[in-house]
Amino acid sequence: MKKRILFLIIIILTNFLIGCWDKRELSEITIASAVGIDKVEDEYLVTVQIINPSEIAGRELTGRSEVSTYRVKGKTVFEALRKLTRDVPRKVYLGHLMILMIGEELAKEGIIDVLDFFSRDHELRTDFYIVVTKDSMATDVLNVLTAIEKIPAEKLYDSLEMAEKSWGNVRAVQLDQLISDLINTGKDAILTGVSLIGQKQDNNSMENVNEVKPKNIIRSEDIAVFNGDKLVGWLTQNESRGYNAIVDNLKNTVITIPCNEKNNLAVELLKSKSKMKSEIKQGIPNITVKIDLEVNIADVGCNIDIKKTDNIKELEKNLENQVESYMNLSIKKAKKLKSDIFGFGLELHRKHPKEFKELRDNWEDEFSHLDINIKVKSKIRGTGTTKDTFIDKIDDGVNKNEE
Structure with missing residues (x-):
């Protein structure tokens, strides 16, 4: 009986705790x-x-x-x-x-x-x-x-x-x-x-x-x-893209690359994955950033046969150079501002805590002279719904089929 009364008291007291005691009406x-x-x-x-x-x-x-x-x-x-x-x-x-x-x-x-x-x-x-x-x-x-x-x-x-x-x-x-x-x-x-x-x-x-x-x-x-x-x-816009590429936050974007001396080609980013690796040799730190890209060809603004493997490889190389330039631009600006927005110092602190302890008090200057290596690898996965372009079929506004 005493147990039942005690249980009832607990239930009653619990009811007073239900609800938001500090609620405000709308x-x-x-x-x-x-x-x-x-x-x-x-x-x-x-x-x-x-x-x-x-x-x-x-x-x-x-x-x-x-x-x-x-x-x-x-x-x-x-x-x-x-x-x-x-x-x-x-x-x-x-x-x-x-x-x-x-x-x-x-x-x-x-x-x-x-x-x-x-x-x-x-x-x-x-x-x-x-x-x-x-x-x-x-x-x-x-x-x-x-x-x-x-x-x-x-x-x-x-x-x-x-x-x-x-x-x-x-x-x-x-x-x-x-x-x-x-x-x-x-x-x-x-x-x-x-x-x-x-x-x-x-x-x-x-x-x-x-x-x-x-x-x-x-x-x-x-x-x-x-x-x-x-x-x-x-x-800037391109520097910001380079920053996002380095910190693995480049999710989807359009990148324009040259496909000949005058014209460009646009690719859509499908997937991006970057990794950061740190080393300290003889007290000198260095960082390597590797990034893998997968893209689709989205907009062909030149006369190029994208069915040819050699042309695809050349476009992939152009894409790698373009993204690498974005990343180097962002690093150059960050070094100029003496701001390690990429977390290179944090990476060194995690992987080499003893060595970084000697660098941390002067990290602004150390970062400004930090050796950073960028490695970009790209893969063109698709070319859209067609592998041909109608550009080569048009010459000075005249349809070649009518000649």
Whole structure:
């Protein structure tokens, strides 16, 4: 009997533990989809993009924007966000944040203080993407209304993922990865850059989404290079591809290679796998990066017989030279910026901890003189639905069959 009573008491007490003790009703919060942070003099300028639920889920649209943006300054990011309560009647909820956008000038000063808040807030998930604006302030970029996607932050989130998968010149970075790169010895951080393309005026106008050709668009391009927590430079499109190839993040892209003296041929990357190997001989470190590529021929812009094995081998060699040039360009830029964004130092630290201990305190200079060998091997797997090209059948606009 006593056991049954004890069991009943446990069941009753358990009921009090069920549910979310700290839950908030939807009517008490407003959901932020993106946050932009700039530095203006000695204060943070925080821009919050807030979702208008009536425009997203309502049966009848009012014609208003699906999002609203609010700007406020503060000595700290937390202070600025709390000041928003003066303008927004509900507490700003960051639990569904998709994009954290950091202004270029702030990134040059350092991003540690900003990241500290976002890593501490218990409401935040860590699956949002972090980007750096290029040639614009974060507040200006977040004011752009976008076509196709109703929520601009969602558009940028999807664009980052698509560009990483299909173009290869960006790297979508989330909070955990960024913090890991910042604290790890022998590995510097990178972030994708976003640019405001267009007139940069009236970018928050509804006309920007109602016109066939928007006046302003947000484009994810180039990679921001950090030394410590400070932005020190940018990788161009081809340099960014080279970076992704080295760190085994080149998923799918289009690569243009020469097929004769004047014309080019495009291949679609199907598969890429890179491996990094480190050695230390007589106290001198060196790195070898091997990458294997598999591609399909996608666009033939010249008169070439791709049925011939010799021609295929020549194209494979051209592809290897092209990718190797991308990789060497990225290494050259990183050495110039003294930023080991590839993690060569981390590789040495893991494989040769005793030897690397003597190098780590002066790794910036050691990296600048590091011997790095690139080996690229490619394989053309397919030529599309046809092995012939109609280019050789056309001579000066006249069909040879009619002669």
